[in-house]
Amino acid sequence: MFKDKGNRWLTTGLFAETAAGNKEFIIMTLEEGRERFVELKDMTGYKFANAHLGGYAHWKALENSTFHCHIEDWKEELEVAIRCESLERIAAEAEGGHYQANKFLADRGWDVREAGRPSKKEVEKKVNREAKVVEASKRFLTPLR
Numbered sequence: 001m002f003k004d005k006g007n008r009w010l011t012t013g014l015f016a017e018t019a020a021g022n023k024e025f026i027i028m029t030l031e032e033g034r035e036r037f038v039e040l041k042d043m044t045g046y047k048f049a050n051a052h053l054g055g056y057a058h059w060k061a062l063e064n065s066t067f068h069c070h071i072e073d074w075k076e077e078l079e080v081a082i083r084c085e086s087l088e089r090i091a092a093e094a095e096g097g098h099y100q101a102n103k104f105l106a107d108r109g110w111d112v113r114e115a116g117r118p119s120k121k122e123v124e125k126k127v128n129r130e131a132k133v134v135e136a137s138k139r140f141l142t143p144l145r
Contacts, residue, residue: 002054009054009061018067027052030070037074038081045071076125080132087133 002010002025012018016029028036033052040047049059063071093101103109118126 002058009058011062011065011067014053015067015070033070034074034077038078041078041082043075043078043082076129076132080129083133 002014004010004013010025013020013025014027015033016023016026018030019026036052037045037048040051042048045059045063046056049056053059053062062068087105090101090104094105
């Protein structure tokens with residue numbers, strides 16, 4: 001069902017916004033795909049592939065196609081969502097007086113630095129990701145007094 005006449009996995013043709021001419025194989029919009037991917041909370045794409053595509057091999061074909069930039073955006077959003085939920089749980093523990101949770105929040109434990117000098121692209125990506133995490137987390141974190 002998800003293959004063309006040449007027995008190749010359909011990739012961009014599955015999404016309304018990226019399907020070139022043949023509209024018969026469209027299964028969702030990019031927004032619907034993003035929502036479904038984030039909802040499943042699976043960075044590997046395995047659950048998404050089995051629920052909405054032709055399996056994991058189909059997912060790998062998507063990742064290796066020109067569609068990969070959309071998948072990277074989906075993964076980035078999912079990572080931010082997972083980190084935000086984790087910070088919510090840590091903040092709840094901290095409110096209960098849990099020392100390590102308070103220490104983690106006070107030390108900005110989610111701001112992990114790697115060894116070596118990062119590339120400009122890595123710095124830009126990290127700045128954007130951290131801005132999203134901080135923005136999403138503002139409603140859950142209160143300043144320490």
